[in-house]
Amino acid sequence: MNYSEKMRLIRWLSQLNLFESNAIDDYSIKLQRRSTRVYIIVLLIALLLLSIYGLFRNETTYIEIQNPTINVYEQLQDRYTLECPCSDVSISFQQIVGLVPTYHEICFSDFVTQRWFEYLFDVSKIASYFPVDFRTSATYQFQLLAILCRLSIQAIEDGLRSFFDTEFITRQLLSKSVFSVQVQTDIDNFKLNAPNEFSYSLDFLRHFLISDALLPATETMSIFYLTQSINQSWFARVDFDGFVSSNYICNCYHSPMCNATAGFFGDQLFDKQQQYIYLGAVDGWVVACYPIDGLLLSTLKSFYNQTELNSIVKFFKNSSDNFTSLDPNKPTRFNPHNVTIQTIAKECFVETWVQHINYSSYFNNCAPKVCAYTVNQRFDIFYTVTTIFGIYSGLTMVLRLVIPMIISFLFRKKNEASNIPKNTTNRLRKFVDTLLQLNLFKSARYTTPHHVNQQRWYTRVYFILFSAIVIILTLYTAINVRVTQIDLAKPSLNIILDLQKRTDISSLQCPCSKLSSPLKNFVKLTPIYHEICSSDFITEAWIVLLTSLSVTDFNEFGAFGPVFRLLQTYCDLAHRTISNGLNLFNEVQFLSNDLLTPDLFESHMRSESLYFQITTPNEFSHLLVLMREIVRVSQFTTGTATNFALDITNKSGNLQGKFRAIDGIANDTGYYCSSIINSNCKRQSILRNLGSYLTFNTIPVTGFYSSKYSSDTLFFSDLRSLYVQSFISTVVIALAKQQSVPFTALSRPSNFSRNTRFESLTNNLFIEYWIELFNYTAYYESCQPLSCTYTIRERLGLVSIIATVIGLVGGLSAILRLLTPYCVDLVLAFYRRQVQPKASQVRESEGKN
């Protein structure tokens, strides 16, 4: 831009006059130019401010896509939060997840076949091996292994089936990442739960067998001996076996977990140092009182090596049979050298999981017909332009009217102040005059007084209409409640809590950046157990005290040792059940798309925790009932020999042994009760006490009832006597052979009444109550919301009201300016047509007169 152009621009600017009129005197022009400058400056400033406001005002735009394909969806997903309602809300996991386990090769090997079981057992054999001999338990152990394999696989397959049947429910299409996280969480939960339950049930059963000292037919735990009494009659005697391990000889009756490395033996078991003389050891294989316990402690080391296997096989009858060893080259996550079968069974023999999450199948199933997203635009050109246009027009209208008035008033004041006396009535009159003479419909062509008058009327009508509409509009915008969506970045917990308390906002949503986290992060459950599980009554000393040898009746309290040992076991089992359950519970992934409010969070956690508290004891009690019932109906022989007899009869010169079930109990009323048909056979327990003059007197033990199985005895009995210190003292005096440690009776207050049977204590896992701690802050931290959105229903602020009204005013006035003259003309024309005939009549009558 050169100098002359600059000068021209300056001149043009200085002479710019937007308020030109007929008055062309210097003074008027000066005034007009001043008005122009003020007008332009004020307009520019106001426009600038309003444009900035308009530009930064949030506005949501809604965009819809019909029949989106997965590609379109994924592209958009990166940029916007899409909402795509599924046409089918529920989809079974079958369709979206592929999950195939592979199992340990042992489950498909020669070692779980009937041929192997039969090979290991000689039906024609009529002699026993030593308990530690591999041949004693082998067939049972491998049959048990086969059962473990079968049931593990079944547990996994059942679990999988029911998992696949589970419906995955989504109302809205989930994005790939959210979907993967959610499905993975479910898969992980399943993988964690499926094996756990099985291994827990197995542990439970093993403890049950031990607690009643049920006799296995293998001569590992006990052996029947033929004995002749003094009067030449034959009877059978049961003796308990044991094992030597690391120089320690243990007995299955006292320590049921005795075990030793299995091997093959000749005629001699021990050398002079009481060490086993192995003809050949089966490396890694263990025998124990029960076949199952030995099996679980064993490793499969020897069965991975064909030569070792052959050397085992040759100890059996016809070594011609061929058995193939396990393949050592097959990859396995269980090291054959040191991983016990127990560990493998705990994992349900699962080697690997082949997993596949199918997002496209999910997408096709969900089949969204439409996807929509809202764009929260600040710089919506269309909106901004219309706003600025509107505001601009309104402003110019207002400013054009107001500024010349102010300017002329300011400058006229100086000149005319002296002429006219300052008087309110004068001023008012002048103001009214100005109002009356105001003409916004001035026309360059129609300047006659008649026209001017008409234009003034237009002006008045226009003003009335205009102000009426503006007032209505202002009131409407002021009263109208608007829903605005507000985004909040990086909200702190306190801010969210404050927002949650407010009642004027709704749909507060704070999407979690971490969708799932384990419950342990924010829930802590602590059980408080009944004092019995920490009392003196489950100590070894008490159990030994009650293992009196001079017992003649099964219902004597002196023989309650196994019952209290069982109690000890149940306490232990209960602890394990709880800790097992708690481990599972802690690992349960808690899913939340959005941060929950503290109330909802707490109610959710409470119901999760309550459900856990109800289900955990329940699992336990089902298995317990089933086991007790099956033991009862099969009348398994017990180590205490209370429920059977081995009768020896002389049949045609040969001695013959036969089992006879002693199922019945003469109960307290003397009525014979058979436990085969009645599961409630019991008799009041008694304490045999050495009375004066060396006579025995028996006293009933309140709350204790005896039965053939220790488990039944325990479950029929209740706690009453254990709260009475004097009774405890009596027991000690009656049974203690020497000075005994003092035993303290129960005393603590409890939620269980004193006549609560052990059965219900056990079913409740001895739990008095739970301490629940829910940590909302920790929940907030694991959710990690990056932003919150909420909608607020609010009236517009002053600035917004003004902006809206001004925006509309411009257009409104323009339209009114266009329409008013026509409306007024039309009304006048109509009015005239009504009035004219009358007027002519009047004129006629005047003429007559």
Add this chain to the structure above:
Amino acid sequence: MKNFIVISGHFIAVRVRIIRTKILNALFTLNLFENVDKPNPPEHELIAQRLWTRVYLLVLAILLSFVIIFTLFSYQPDTTIINKPTLKIYNDLPSSVDCPCILLSIPYYTFVNINQSFHDVCSSDFVNQDSMWTFMLFKAFLNSGNERANISSFSRMSLLHFQALKVLCTTANRVVHNQVALFLNSSLTSARMMELDQFQNQINAAISNLLSDTIPSRFMHQLELVRGISSRDSLVSAFGTNWQPLIHNETSGSIIYLQPQQYNGSSCNCATSADCMESMMLTLKSGLQQIVPGMLCGCLSIDSLLKSTLEGVYNQTCLDLINESYNFSTPIMALDANGTHFHPINATTINSIAAQLFVERWSVNISFESYFNACQPNTCSYTFYKRFNVLYVVSIFLTFYGGARVILTIVIPIMVPLVHKCLRKSKILNT
């Protein structure tokens, strides 16, 4: 009359012509750029103002029609909020309605009711502890002795058979009640009220999964585990059904060896197989032996029971034979075969009945109304994105029109001469 019409037709034509000329004239002389404060402007100004007017009208019309079309076709949210809706109101709302539940988790029992009827045999005299039947079997059992020879006789084994059946019935019943109660006490988590289809889908899926899969497979799995461990851990039954003592050496202190019981001749022994079993034999009054249909006995009564069928209890002839051979004073009646859906009776093993937990029928009631009442939505809201929102169009139109009018009145007087100049320049350049 005709004349009048002609005249009036002529009259109308004239009027139309007059109006047309008037309009054309008005259009021609239309001047929106006149300076009201400067009447009677010179002719060239007037022509320029008229030109501006035409350009102005054209541009305005284009802009405004664009705005109208744009606003008419854009989607605008329209949110409706309903307070404390009743179910009736809720049902009439569109499916996109959003109703947050007061309770996040609603226990199933508030809106689901599950009932079942069990197999007739579980409530029959066959398993009733106090029935004459049980008493008779018990008496027969006591009288049968413990001879090895009668290990498969009806008199010795039938009591164990029916007691095992009773155990299955009671445990299955217990499991059903317990698991159903557990399920009903668990909660449906839904932050928002589900619509009817989704609700029905989800609840039906959950219940059918529970009833046909979870409960049965759990029960059977536990049962198999208990049976498997107890029989393969070689536990000895006091009934002598799986192991028998064998005295080889008749000297005091010698070991009594335990020999596995053999079944089916000697083809199967209890040491290497848990599934050894043979048919139960009934000794008739005549002393003849007869097979009891469907009833098996083996190493453990629970194992052989599961392989048996219920054929016997539906067969009155068979029951009559039993009544007769034991002189039962009150003859027991067979069950009605129409009362069960487990058919065919002679081929359906008790195992497969147990796999359905002895349940004949499930009846499931799901109440959407109760669910609604438990959810208790305080407010429901739905948003429609609508086109053709007249209020919105008018307000945008007014705003836009107001601004455009003012801007055009300034821009056009500047732009028109500029464009004119440019055109002239290019014309000069071209020529």
